[in-house]
Each structure stands twice: as C-alpha cells, then as structure tokens.
Amino acid sequence: MADIEAQTNKKMESDRLEATAFSTKANHPVTWRFNDIHYKIKSKQTSFLIPKKEKLDERTILKGLSGVVSPGEMLVMLGPSGSGKTTLLIALSGRINGHLDGAITYNGKPFSSEMKRRIGFVTQDDILHPHLTIVETLAFTALLRLPNTLTKQEKLAEVEVMISLLGLSKCKNTIVGSQTLRGVSGGERKRVSIGQEILVNPSLLFLDEPTSGLDSTTTQMILTMMGEFAKGGRTVVMTVHQPSSRLFYLFHKLLLLLEGNAVYFGKGSEVMDYFSSIRYSPSVPMNPSDFLLDLINGLSMNDPNEDPTIVKQKLVSSYKNNISEKLKSERQESDDEHWCKDGSYEDSNFEIWPTTWCQQFCVLLRREIKERRYESFSAMRVVQVLLIAFLCGFLWWQSDDSHLQDKLGLLYSIQNFWAFLPVLKAISTFSREQKILEKERSSGMYRLSSYFMSKSANDLPMELALPTIFTLIVYWMTGLKPTLPHFLATLFTILLNVLAFQGFGFALGALIMDQTAATILGSVLALAFVLTSGFFVQNVPQFFAWIKYLSIGHFTYKLLLISQFKADDTYPCPKFGGLCKVGEFPNIKQIGLEGKATTVLALVVMLVGYRLIAYIALLRIGVTKKN
Template sequence: MAEDLDIEAATKTEDNSKATAIFKSTYQSVLLKFVDVVYSVKFGNGGNCFRNKSSPGEKVILNGISGMVQPGEMLAMLGPSGSGKTTLLTALGGRLGGHLTGAITYNGKPVSDSMKRNTGFVTQDDVLYPHLTVTETLVFTALLRFPNSFTKQEKIMHAKAIIDQLGLDNCKDCIIGNSLLLLDEPTSGLDSTTAQWILSTLLELAKGGRTIVLTIHQPSSRLFYMFHKVLLLSEGKPLYFGQGSAAMDYFSSIGYAPSVAMNPSDFLLDLSNGVTSSNESLKEQNLVKKTLVSAYKTNIAEKLREELNENCDRHHNQNEHKTFGRWPTTWWQQFTVLLQRGLKERKHESFSIFNTAEGLAVAVLLGLLWWQSGIAHLQYQIGFLFFISGFWGMFPLYQAIFTFPQEHLMLEKERSSGMYRLSSYFMSRIVSDLPMELILPTVFITISYWMTGLKPTAGNFLHTLLALLLCVLVSQGLGLAIGALVMDQKTAAVLGSVIMLAFLLAGGYYVQHIPDFISWIKYISLSHYTYKLFLGSQYRADDTYLCGEPAKVCLVRDFPAINSVGLDGQVISAVALVLMLGIYRLIAYLALMRIGVTPKLGK
C-alpha cells in the first residue's frame, strides 16, 4: 500500500499538547432536543400478554418523552428494566427503526450522516475487533470519520488525544466520539470506585462543552449527584425530568418522600415501580404510577414544553455542512483504511498455524496417496483431480460463509454512523481475503501436482493452477453470498453443505448419467466446471492410455468418467466460473445493503 500507516510511531512522535489542541479544535457543541417521542412495536399472535387494549397487537415502548440536553450537561436516564431507557437512547442516536414519531433534533436539525459521525454511541456490549489494539481501533475510526479538511497526521493525533484525556492506555473496550456521547449502562458490572472514575471523566468531558446522555440502572448516592439532569421512566412514560439535585424535593412536594434516609436513585426506582411501602398490592402500585404520570403532566410537562419552544437553538453549528459532506473521505481513502484494518485483523486467522498446517498436510497426504500415478493409472488421476475440485470448493466456502454473520454487528454499527460506503467496505473485505484465498491453494497445488505425476510441463501446471484459483474465488463468493443472505452461522453452514453436496454429485464423477429432470444442476455446479477444466489441463482428445490387455490402446476421451463430461468446452467452463464469481459477489453485496439503514426522525 502506497501510504502505510505506522500508527505506533505516529502517536509517539508528536507532543501531547499538540494532540490536545487538535482534539479540542475538532469537536462541535450540540444542543439535543427530543419532543413527544413515541415508539411502538407490533406483536403477532404470540404477543397477546403485551398487547395494548386500545391498539390490539401493539405495545408502546416510549410514550411522549420530551427533554433537552445542552452542551456542558450530562443527562442520566433512570428506570427499572424494561422502562425504555435503552430504546430512547438508541432513538436519540438515530439508530432506531420501526414506528418512531416525534421530533429529535441536533442544533435544530434532524439526524444526518455528518451528525452520526459526530456522535459516540457506546452500547452495553460494544462491538470491537478483538485483534486490534486500543490505539489501532481509535486511529482507524478517526481516519474514517474525520473529513479531508484534517490531514492524516491530525486524525491520528486526535485519536492519541482521546487516549491521553480518557486514560485509556490500559483499557480495551471503548470508542469515544466527539461532541455528543450516548452511553448505555457505562458503569454496569464495575465496582463503585471505577464507576465513579468513569463518571468523573464524563463530567470533565461535559465541562469541556460536550453533550452527554447515558442510561444507568442504580447509581450510588455519590454518582447520582454528579448528574446535571435526570430523566425517570416507568413503562415508557416520563415521571420526572429536571435537575438531579432537585428530584427529591419535587417528589416530596407531590406527597412522596422516603420514610428513612436512602439513596435517591433507590427511591426513584421504587417510585417508578409504583412502590412506596413494603406491603402494597399490585393494584396500589399501578395507582401510584398513574398518579406520578398525572403529576408529571401537571407540574413538569407544560413548563418543559414552553422551555423547548422558547429555546431558539442558539447552538446552531454554522460550519457543519461546510466541514462534512455526504461522506467524510473519498472512496479510495475509505477502501485503503478498511483494507489495512482488515489485513491487521484477519492475518491472525488467515495465516494461523492451524490453517496453514491443514492445507500443507492435505497436500502432502494426497501426494503420497497418489504418488506418481501417471496416465497409466488414469482412474487414479481422475479421482485426484475431482477430489481437489471438491476440497477447494468446500474449504474457501466455509472460510467465507461466516464472514458477514460474524461482522454484521460491527458493519451495522459503523454504517449507522455514516463512516463509510458499503461498496468501499465490501471491496476491502474481498481484497483482504485474497492472500489467504490465493497463496495457500498455490502452495497446495505446487506440492501435490508434482508428487502425483501429472503432466510435468509449465503449461499444464499453469492451466491447473489457474483453474484451481478460479474455483477458490468462486467458492469464496458463494460462501459470502450464503452468509450475507442468511446471517446466521449455523443455518448458513447447513445450507452451504447442502448446496455443495448437490454440486459435487452433479459434477460428473460420481453420477455419470444424470436423469434429464435434474440434469440442470450441473449447469450451475461449481464442481462440474472446475472438474472439466482440470480434465482439459491434463488430457487432449487424441491422448491414449493402455487399457485391458498390454497391447490394447484406448483413447482417453472414451474413458467413462471423462466421456460423460467431455474434454471440449474449456472456454465456456472458464466463462461460466467467471460469471459465477461476479454473480455471487453481487448477491452478497445486495444482501448487505439492508444493513445499517435507519429512518431519519426530524422535526
């Protein structure tokens, strides 16, 4: 690659103050507003217990949620499990499809691809590449997200500044965005000291002008009073929105105060569950919830609506559309960055000792089993040729069939952020697989070809090699197509096995007289065309071999296993495989187009 990225050297040679200056100059302040957000899902016959009586077959997950978070503020969304916290957070990040209504705006504008690139969205189980370091992960993200108004070195130094500011030198699981941070349960599973450190860091980021929204289940008292604003949810309905420090006073003013000193978050969660004492019935708990919802509409909703209407969105970003276009970088830049990232990630798998040893071991084993068989043992040679067509029809398929099912979460996450084009990702994925797909079979055939005594000329060897590599690429394309269509590893593996079994049976070796009603399978069979090319690489129509009595000579073309397939049509077979190579990849690409597409929610 012309511009290889020496990430480690680049992040060590610059001054930290410069990195921090670059970091501070790149983020944009964001005023986040959400007004009357409603989200519902439909259920089939199996969802009767969740149905809304007023709308059969539908459950409302979010019901009229409103609020505002300004630059420099941190909003915490509290509520019991199932209250809609994560759903609302996903909606605020522009990543929620389905029946979503209301208005979610960023500096007065609806969600856009440039805004998504300017947003850090961290889920509870964030998706990361396991073989990339923290620095590599952040650098590749910066290279893809930031536009060409920044140099490559500035993008790298921005990632370095994030590592320095957040103290991520020894961390491995978090990518932080620029100005709007959405975090789902960032303190889940952490001890109180670590949780406080995380929130203290987020608070410092908020003080720097960032807008932060997070969900949290049951924070300690010390953590609770760090929040600027709190949104309390119960069954998708708001019970409180306002200053965190004023939450307890508000509930006391409407007749709900704790009987003993307790953690504010514990008290709020009790209220969101309708619990005010230890012996309330379910009916009484539902009454408490209805009372709190009614109190919210009376005491908070109208004032909040007035505040939202009076706010004139003074934080409009005048440079957003000047800085960010439809895509932050060119197609070629996206391709090269994704290609390098892919090579770094997959070299551990593609060139693993196990995969390499497997290919070499099979090559040597075949060479020993078919040792110098020669044309005198025609049946043996033909068996060898058909075996390698089957082996290299299966091996790349199973390497490729799990590609998109394993990566679809990462692809969905990055595509929803508007980081790159699907075409640049797809092409980089195809090219990054070529070393494994081409080098190993080349070594394989180089070893087994000469050991088995096939025609020892350069022309015959190259013919066989090219046929094998074409078979490998088509098999890989078929695996990619199956994986992209199914997106389930087990189902894809079963489907791939059935398809390849059908191709092998129709290949012309096992069954030489296929019934007419099913003979069409051979015309779409990868194994059939590969087997035909292999036969053409070794035999000509006028070649002979000794058959039966020592003095009897027969034509190779009349041998049953060859006659049923034929030695002609070499060009047609090659063209058929080339068409398959393109068609399978096109199917995979079209199947991937449904990933990472979410509707935009505007005013």
C-alpha cells in the same frame, strides 16, 4: 521531596491535557428535541396448544415521550430494566429500525448524513477488536474518522492526548481482549470505547449504560469526565442503571421512565422536591436513585400497603398534569434560541466521508492484518493442506493413463477439497464482525465497499498461496501432464474454483449472519455442487439435470478435464483393441471437453455474482433510520 515534585508535575500535566481536550468548544453545538415519541414492535408468537398457528403480538415500547436538551447539558435516563431506556437512546440517535412516530430534531432540522457524523454512540457492550492494542484501536479510529484537514501525524497526536486524558498510558500497548481473551480490565476497555467517540469531538454524545459492571471509582471518573465534556458546548445523553448518591447530583437533567412512560423530566437537583410535592418522599435518608427506582416499581415508602399498580398510575398521571404542559412551553421557547445563528448545524465544507476510498481501504486492510496476526487457524490450515497434498500424492503416485478412472478420481478429489475449505472459512468472515460493522457503519466511519474489499484482499494471499502449494506438490507426485501449459491451466482452474467458492461462502455468511446456520447450509449446498459435478452421477434425471448449471463444482471439474485431456488423446484399453480415445471414455463423454471459454466465463460470473450478492446483503447492516 522529589516524589512530591514528580506527583505535582504529573498532576499539572494531567490538568493541562484535560483542559486541552475539553476546553475546546464543540464545532457545531446542537439543541436536541424530541416530541411525542411512540415506538411499537410486532413479534410472532406461536400458540402452545396449536403450534402451527401464529399470531402477531404488538407491543408499545415508547409512549409519547418528549424533551429538549441544550448544548452544555447532560441528560441521564433512569428506570428499571424493560422501561425503554436503551430503545429510546437508540431511537434518538437515529439508529433504530422500524417505524417510529413523533419528531426528533437537531437545531430544528431532521436527521441527516451530516448529523450522523456529529453524533457519538457508546454501546453498553464494548464492541472492539480484541487482538488490537489500545493505541492501535484509537489510532485506526482516528485515521478513519478524523477529517483530512488534519495530517496523519496530527491525528496520531490526538490519539496520544486522548490516551493520557483517559489514564491509559501505562497499558496503551496491551491488547484490548475480550471475555475469552485476557487483555485490559473492564474499566479500561470502557474508557477505550468512550475515547473512540470523544476523538471526533461529537456535538451530541450518547452512552448506553457506560458504568455497567464498573467499580465506584471508575464510575465516578467516567461520569465526571462526561460532565466536563458537556461543558464544552456538547450535548451528552446516557442511560444509567443505579448511580450512587455522590454521582446523582452531577446530572443536569433527568428523565425517569416507567414501562415506556415518562414520570419525570427536568433538573436532577429538583427531582426529590417534585416527588415530595405529589406526596412521595423517603421516610429515611437514602440514595435518591434507590428511592426513585423503588417508587417507579410501585413501592411507596409513605404507604407500604398501597397497590403498586395504583402508584404507577399516579406517577404517570402526575407527570401529564404537572410536567408535560410545562415542557411544551420550554420547547417552544428553545425553538427561538439556537446556538448556531442560522439554527443549523450544517457546514458548507461538509463532505459525506471524512477520508477518501483509498485511505479507508488501506487503513482497514492494515487493521485487518493486525487483528488477525494472532490467530492460530492459519498455521493449522497450512498443516492441513500439506497433509492432504502428500496423502493425494502418495495415493495417486505417478498414475498413468492406463488408470484413467483413477486420474478422474484425483481431479474430482482436488475439486472437492477446494470446494469445502474456502466455503467454510469464508462463511464466518462477516458474522464474527457483525456488531463492529453495525457500530462503525452507523457512525459513518467508512464506505461499505472499502470494508468489503479490504476483507477480500486480506484473505487473498492465504487463499491463493495454499492452493498453489497444494498443486505444486500433487501435480508432480501424481504424474499429471508434465508440461508447463498443462500445469498452469490446472493451477488456474483450481484458483478460479477457490475464489468462486469463497464468494459463495461470502454470500451465505452475509445473507444469514449466523455462523452455525450458514455453515450447515453451506455444507449442504457445497455437497450438492460436488455431487452434480459429473463424477458420481452421469445419468441425472432430466427434471433435475438443470442444477448442474448452477454448480461451481460442475464447471470446475469440466475445466480440470479440459486442462489435462483432449478429445483425440488416447489411453490403453486392452478390451477394445489396445487404444481408445479419451473423448469416448464414458465419464468424460457425458461432460464433454469442448466449450473451454464458456466454462471459464461461467466460473467468472459466479465469482463476481456471489460477491455482489454478499455486498448487497451487507448494505442492510448499519443503515440508520432517518427520522
């Protein structure tokens, strides 16, 4: 009896949570229309016989699609792979790049920054931070996307309700995981993705293949949940590959796509009657979705010998004759009936960003720290730096000015080591999170500047601590100038060099967004900077001498020389009478020991300039197209 009572109480609590979450009406219900949507892409093709000859191949992906979906309705797009489902979904959510013909309106208005905040989009692949737990993932989403009209405690309370609603209470403290990192199951991960979007109570929710790869029980739970979510006055649009017959009749509206053409748009309950009216019906009882997909692929059960091409042509023609004109009149009627009295979703209190810049920066910084707390490469880097530091210390043990060339080799090696290490690390900073950045920027979650600064700030402790430890070890072991001003000047130069090369890595990674290609190019350019630093080649040809002014390594090496030597300092040189001036040493004379302020300024300009390039390059990510 106790078990039965506990189960009953648990069921009542579940029903209460569901009622709390889904009975709340949408803040701004949206009637969504799309009319005569065309979308073409151009791609370069290389001729097989003439590899150097390229031609532009234009493909039409969407061919004049139209429809209307009202608040409280769930539209499902069905069609074989390559029919244009995902492309249409992305286009209708305002996230497509390129030229899109046709009109898409939301309560009669075009896409806007406010509408972007009213839209939720669940991608087919679950784009989540793998090292965060479920509760952390949803909490950071709530703190970033929910407005400041709610307190932090109220936002976190919403998270707890959502976790209970999604049935994730038992695993809420488990990391999300990924294909290479063990975490929650695929169905649980999908529910987390959906929960991120439901949290903000969107007026319009798009889902791309939300049931892909899931078992039938989880699939039914998700589709049922979406049906309940729509009942609160929201508009739900999703693509589904092949639903079961039990789930098929949950769909309020159905859009069937065939190679970019519509072959049906209307109520899901009436689709079989429509195809029967044009003489296409199953000869045996079967899953409606199986029959429709076979039919769209040109397989007619009425006449198995009928040419598939002819079947497809008949379906497209029948749609234009029987549904297209009727759809136009329905859209015209719905133009006069908006859920909002003024026909608008606009809010007089609307602000572009749900939270302040400082809030975004702090939350993103905390998320970044938590996400990367499990990474092992930081410990490996510490060991790497310590090994190189002691190796340098023993190789140049208490080197004095009688071996001036050896000291120059030490300074060059330090500059060289702290050129490649920060570049190779910084290159992957943005490329590994490109999909997450695209997803979150498209939803208007935060400013790009707050994201950029949080990434930079998270790397600073490690980027500054390791060079400092390295310098402390090497400086005193190798017998460099044993005074505090000389030590601080050397440390300042190394840190400035690290930050400048880090900015260079940021810029490369943001511009290329391919870790392998960026690493190769970064290694080549970093090596070019090192080679032009002035240690290896003093007599660079005039036509190529200008490159040193673009080299971080050149200015760093010069500043390291200035931090240790003055032109009037002397060193033992028995061949020339016992003592010689440091400023006359060939390798130093070529570079010079003057212009300290100018050298520092050049490195600061590079430090800021490369970061500015990286920031500008990131602006293109997650920018939605205004239709």
